[in-house]
Amino acid sequence: MFYRENGQFKTSYQADLALFPVAQDRWALLALLAVAFVGVPLVGSDYFFRAVAVPFLILSLAAIGLNILVGYCGQISLGTGAFMAVGAYAAYNLQVRIEGMPLLLALLGGGLCATVFGVLFGIPSLRIRGLYLAVATLAAQFFTDWFTNRVKWVTNDSSSGSVSVGNLQILGFGIETPVQKYLLCLGFVAVFALLAKNLVRGAVGREWMAMRDMDVAAAVIGIRPVYAKLSAFAVSSFIVGVAGGLWGFVHLGSWEPAAFGIDRSFQLLFMVIIGGLGSIAGSFFGAAFIVLLPLLLNYVPHWLGLPLSTGTATHLEHMIFGALIVFFLIVEPHGLARLWSTARQKLRIWPFPH
């Protein structure tokens, strides 16, 4: 009843090709952006920003990057933590070694270094697929673990291997309070989500999806595999690298190589799988699921009044997590995004059943 396109006639090709053709979608998105940029800073608590909103935003950005690679181009990657690490350490080196380096340039520079790294480790994808490619990207993960631990200049010769970043500021505006950090991350996520959405709708995105669905047939009709696969690695690594820079600079402030370990790679892969492969909105759903579920599992025993030792709670969290991942893969392999789009389909003809 409310979500129908009745009376919405497109009078130009531009209107027909719009990102959100249905007017209600556009209004809903504008409302969401208004709430995110204006509403949430007014009502959110410090804890909410620091421990929930900022990690959620940064991880959803990384999930968007990974979704481009895994969901749209079909190249399995277990090295996302490595790309985040490269982005973070490159941004750190740019900031520490160049006097007066602006924060935004440092983060984008970190992303570019991650791009180079990603393309390098994406070269095996031209010859191997599936599980074997996953193992090759795993090599990227372990290589980065070794690299950031052993090579001294990466951590600016820090004796402990830990690096930390000083006061962040953009054009004189300090980024110190949780609200400012939240708004910075929100800005990055909004811009990159728009870029990613447009990319996947364009020619490049279609090439990626063709490679994912049937790469031999795609090559036959003239899509160059080298270009498609390496561009997917490049774009994905750039976004993930920027996310890594944000994770280190804004969320942690001070980090060690273990912060970008194999667990982070798995976490991002689960986000993308549960959220929905091949969907930008799915990255957000997956990130929300993975960031919020442990918190929920922590609080439920309290709400129910059950005294649960923290160790047991963490073990339970791992078990329930694994069970939910298996459940989602069986019941809805296309993830939460498919559930959401099914709901929207049903809304279009609501209150009628068909």
Added chain:
Amino acid sequence: MQPRKIATIAAALAAGLSALATAPLAQAQAAGEQFVPLLVYRTGQFAPLGIPWADGKQDYLKLVNARDGGVNGVKLSFEECETAYDAAKGVECYERLKGKGGGASGFDTQSTGITFAVTDKAFVDKIPVETPGYGLSQSADGTVFEWNFPLLGTYWTAADVMLQDIAKKEKGSLKGKKIALVYHDSPYGKEPIPLLQKRAEADGFTLSTFPVTPPGVEQKSTWLQIRQQKPDYVLFWSAGVMTPAGIREAQASGYPREKIYGIWWAGSDHDVKDIGAGAKGYNAITIHNSAAKDKVHDDLKKFVYDKGQGTGVPAGVGTLAHTRGMMISMLQVEAIRAAQEKYGKGKVLTPEQVRWGFENLDLSADKLKALGFGEIMRPVKTSCQNHMGTDWARIVQWDGGKWNIQSDWYQADKTHIDPLVKEYAAKYAKDKNIKPRSCG
């Protein structure tokens, strides 16, 4: 199809309900209680160390509530938060607990990595971070690190004491000797390296470092290299599952365990119990005298465990890690007590007031005896410049069945440590734009 649809909707609802998780926890404690956050790791690669440590921390707080009725009548409330030794989780726990109950009295992060992440934030939030026996060694300098308290000893003092004990065995001189450091490849393991390098220069021994990739269960190649290089002594900076794995590899490669010195986190009962006689001769350093048993253990049994309120198993009381946990909680409680002397007895204190308490700890031998720690600790006094207090250590040795105290009391030789602390603290102050305060 119907059950599947219902199940799918239920799962989606669960995912959606997670959004509600951001609501803050209801305050469990009544007003008028001093809140102590307990960051622990009962899971993960360090769990074998973390579980008795966490039990010890909680047990002592329960003891103070049961035996003394709190600190001058102010009961202690506490809440555990699981970090699994992960910096991001540690930061989340810190954010969640820092504002509870009038302000957290102090954070014992139990991890050097998490300390790095939390130190920057605690400086802004004005909450003390106590890191007894770990953390940044340079944070002993109170003029730069106003909110950090590496009480009782740091990794630099530990390394120094180990070298002193080795020097004693080598008739006073380390010249020409080969000393290897096998360490957990993380900020925790890398901490002693600057001090060891300086001592190697000064005393004329060769230092070789062997990093072990976390979690440290794979050490075959490391100990084969040690078998090739044949260092005279091995300093072992491990924790959790890495320790027994390392000792087993040492046994397999035939390296004499008497030549291995484990740091205090690598020298507790759970590390060597399963190996038993195979680890005979393995030395460990203890912070102060955490291997001893004293009146506090009896009190704990009487007031907490006999009433069924104990956190861990009764057999865990008296193990080194458990005692260390109790020592850390004791320091927290004494800081609260010292602060109450200044700011009002029987009052609930703010974190800044507790910080003053940490900075003005004066635990004399009589006080320690009254608290039941007379055998375990020597007198400790902190000041504005010296946030470490007085460091003491002893060497203990495993004889196959239990730990025996092997040496007398050691104190670290400050000739090398003090300049290093100053140098690193000044570097930190420069990097972070901190103006060192004057202690006058």
